Amino acid sequence: MNRPKVQRRVGKYEVGKTIGQGTFAKVRYAKNAETGESVALKILDKQKLLKNNKMSVQIKREISTMKLINHPNVVRLYEVLASKTKIYIVLEFAMGGELVDKIRHDGRLKEDGARRYFQQLINAVDYCHSRGVYHRDLKPENLLLDGQGNLKISDFGLSALSRQAGGDGLLHTTCGTPNYAAPEVLGDQGYDGATADLWSCGVILFELLSGHLPFEDSNLLTLYNKITAAEYNCPYWLSPGAKNLIVRILDPNPTTRIKVPEILEDAWFKKDYKPAVFEEREEAKLDDVEDVFKDSEVSHIYLI
Known part of the structure; x- marks a missing residue:
């Protein structure tokens, strides 16, 4: 039966x-x-x-x-x-899975496809920064795709809020995935969360357009040295516009690295650009987050 x-x-x-x-x-x-x-x-x-x-x-x-x-x-x-x-x-x-699987399956993307993902990534990262949120682990494994092929940032487990910055206004926790981490994050000197996130976006753009990472080495110290010196080679097939934008983002000096307003004005970036359209959510309350960790007998529903 x-x-x-x-x-x-x-x-x-x-x-x-x-x-x-x-x-x-x-x-x-x-x-x-x-x-x-x-x-x-x-x-x-x-x-x-x-x-x-x-x-x-x-x-x-x-x-x-x-x-x-x-x-x-x-x-x-x-x-x-x-x-x-x-x-x-x-x-x-x-339902579209992780962007990393698309890269592994398809290899490098055509510039129009890579640009569309990069535009959506910058839109989302800029919004997060405006809310005082720094992701700190941006990489294709943490970028998902919906059924229409739109990019979605996920996994905020290593994120920082602006109020966590020290008295110098900088973040000091070394975290993230080494291949995508900015030189100043690896240098343990304190770093600006927004500028560090943009470096990771630059690494992702390079990977989308080339099918491989700009900085790779099995020896961690050698990898760190390559990142700190911004030692990488752009593939010959990249257009001058794409190459120029990558060079401006992968600037090892965080004070001269390109910022979001400049990216939005970049000629390569602006092609077919569609800003995100959405309604702001009401100011969130964070004082009830602890409730879900309490040893409660009764099922607790915590609505957003």
Whole structure:
């Protein structure tokens, strides 16, 4: 006798297959039973998080950051649910997967395609910076694509808020992925979060247009030296406009590195440019983020 399959639910969400897994989190496909909308459900073990202070701080930061952001090129946070043992972060489902998979599958992109992704990336990064949010781990693995091929920034676990800057107005935590990190981040001298994020955007643009990274070496010290000296070679097939923009972004001196207003005025960047159109979200409250970590018997719903 076949037993009927039990459909697991979390609140109003019908939970489906696993689509991603990490040490502390599992991501499952889910569907909003009321609207039929697909979502990604990030499931975290509360006990594991409470035993790992660094990871719990990272998750609190991710939730706080995503509450502040409402942009069409950033993965949207819908709500957070909590039970006694689990935390459920309900996110926009990006059915196109990671940009890194597209690069691995297709190799280098044509300039028009790379430019479109880069325009959306700069739109989103500029918006995040206007909200006092610095991502600090921008790379193709953290850029997702929706069903229409639009880029969505994800994974704000290493992000910083402007209020975390020291008395010198700079951030001091070395973090991110070395190949995409700015020289000043690796130099441990303090850095401006916005300028450092733009360097990572430049590395991503280079990778989109060439199919490989500008800075690579199996020896970490050699890699750091290459990044600090901005030692890389632009492929011969890049147009002068693309090459010029990359050179201006991958400037190892953060004070002379190109800023967003200048990027927006760059001739190569401006071709077929469509600014993002969206409505601002009301000012987010961050004082309830701690609630989902409490050892509550009752399922707590925390709506955005």
